[in-house]
Amino acid sequence: MRRVAKFEKVSEERFVSDLTDAFPEYTKEQAKEIYLSLRLPERATKGSAGYDFYMPVPCDLKPGETVKIPTGVRVRMEEDWVLSLYPRSGLGFKYRLQLNNTVGIIDSDYYYSDNEGHIFAKLTNDSNEGKELSLNAGDGFMQGIFLPYGVTEDDDAQGIRNGGFGSTGN
Numbered sequence: 001m002r003r004v005a006k007f008e009k010v011s012e013e014r015f016v017s018d019l020t021d022a023f024p025e026y027t028k029e030q031a032k033e034i035y036l037s038l039r040l041p042e043r044a045t046k047g048s049a050g051y052d053f054y055m056p057v058p059c060d061l062k063p064g065e066t067v068k069i070p071t072g073v074r075v076r077m078e079e080d081w082v083l084s085l086y087p088r089s090g091l092g093f094k095y096r097l098q099l100n101n102t103v104g105i106i107d108s109d110y111y112y113s114d115n116e117g118h119i120f121a122k123l124t125n126d127s128n129e130g131k132e133l134s135l136n137a138g139d140g141f142m143q144g145i146f147l148p149y150g151v152t153e154d155d156d157a158q159g160i161r162n163g164g165f166g167s168t169g170n
Contacts, residue, residue, distance in 0.1 A: 004146055005077035007040040007051070010116040018070035018118055023057055034137070038072040041144060050143030052088065053121070061125035061133045066100065069141070074117035077108050083144045085121065091141060095133045096126035099142070106144070109160070 009015070015038070016031040026034070034056050041051035053071055061067060075083055085104030091097040100122040111117040121142050125133045135141055151157075 004081045005075050005083070007073055007075050009035070009038055009040070009072055010074050010118045014116045014118055015070065015072045018115075018120075019056065019072075022068045022070050026057065035072060037137070039138065040073060044140075050086070050145050052140035053085075053119075053142040053144060055135045055137050055139045055141050058137050059135045061095075061097075061123065061135075063125050063127040063130055063132070066122060066124040069121045069123060071119045071121065073119050074111055075106060075119070075144075076111045077146065079108050080148055080150075081146050082107060082149050083146055085119075085142055085144050087123070088140055088143055091133070095131050096128065097133060097141070098124045098126045100124055104142075104144075 010018075012032060012035050015035045016028050019031045019034065020026055020028060038056055039054045041053050043049075043051055053073065056070065056072055059067055059069070077083065083104075083106035085099060085106065086092075087097040087099055104119075104121065106117075106119060123141070125131075127133070
């Protein structure tokens with residue numbers, strides 16, 4: 001199996017800032033403690049394609065509710081690869097858990113962004129059966145799959161990323 005990437009934590013400062021922004025009920029001191037317990041994404045089995053991402057904090061989502069999750073994770077990968085993010089299969093099946101952008105795309109140059117390449121997930125419980133979703137800190141909620149990609153013969157993209165979401169279109 002070809003090894004194309006490495007997961008890392010973002011800096012403690014970056015995580016504390018992003019977590020307390022998304023979850024203002026946590027103090028900076030609590031966010032620092034949470035940072036120490038962050039798990040990097042892992043495959044569950046030898047045959048798994050997806051790397052499970054884990055919740056940094058507990059979260060309850062009623063049907064129709066949305067939450068932004070700062071994972072505390074960044075990824076360095078080879079230039080001709082992309083990380084595609086999806087909800088964990090069981091959560092999608094049981095709760096219609098959705099990523100708000102349907103599939104998250106992490107480009108190789110996102111690692112060098114001003115936000116340290118911090119991977120976020122915006123989740124919505126799209127249950128039409130009235131099911132509330134409870135996720136605990138440490139629960140897997142999303143999976144990432146590395147995929148190679150190609151470019152057209154006449155491609156001459158020269159832009160340089162300097163930001164996060166939507167920055168390549170500016």
